[in-house]
Amino acid sequence: MPRRRTLTVAVAVAAAALLTASAAATTRTVQVGDNYFVRASGVPTVTVRAGDTVRWKWVGRRPHDLRVASGPVRFASSAKRTGTYSRVVNRRGTYTIVCDVHGARDQQMKLVVR
Numbered sequence: 001m002p003r004r005r006t007l008t009v010a011v012a013v014a015a016a017a018l019l020t021a022s023a024a025a026t027t028r029t030v031q032v033g034d035n036y037f038v039r040a041s042g043v044p045t046v047t048v049r050a051g052d053t054v055r056w057k058w059v060g061r062r063p064h065d066l067r068v069a070s071g072p073v074r075f076a077s078s079a080k081r082t083g084t085y086s087r088v089v090n091r092r093g094t095y096t097i098v099c100d101v102h103g104a105r106d107q108q109m110k111l112v113v114r
Contacts, residue, residue, distance in 0.1 A: 027053040027086075030109070034060035035102055037109035045110040048089060054111065055086040064099045064107070071095030071111070089113045 028048050030037055037056070038044035048054060056066055058080055066085065067076040072093040077085035079101055089095075092113050099107035 025049075025051040025053065025088075027055055029055045029057055032056050032058045032060065032064050032066065032099075034062050034064075035099075035107050037066070037097065037099075037107065043108055043110055045112060047112040047114065050090050050092050050113055051088065052113075053086055053088050055084050057084045058082050062101075064101050066097050067100055069096045069098045069104060069108075071097075072113075 026048075028046060030046055031039075033039070036044075038046060046054070056077065058064065061081070063079045063081050065077050065079040068074045072091035072095070073089075075087055089111070090113075095111040095113070097109050097111055098104035101107075
């Protein structure tokens with residue numbers, strides 16, 4: 001009987017840890033406007049934690065896309081004028097994200113995952 005109780009306690013502790021980890025994850029929204037990802041001078045940087053969701057929301061009038069030009073994991077959206085694209089980022093590192101429609105020089109951002 002003591003072994004069964006130990007197993008039950010271990011399962012309960014593991015479940016609580018999973019719930020705590022998933023509750024701690026957040027969503028960060030980045031606006032995709034006409035020739036910008038984040039309004040800032042220079043190359044803007046957004047920092048999130050591993051396990052967070054990054055949601056890009058299209059707010060401009062012209063179509064844009066996003067693509068990881070360099071980083072631990074590659075991903076990309078389709079070109080669109082409205083809507084969103086979301087990605088859970090689990091791999092730590094620095095991602096350079098560009099818009100292929102407007103060119104890496106004109107529209108890019110850094111995503112830092114800690």
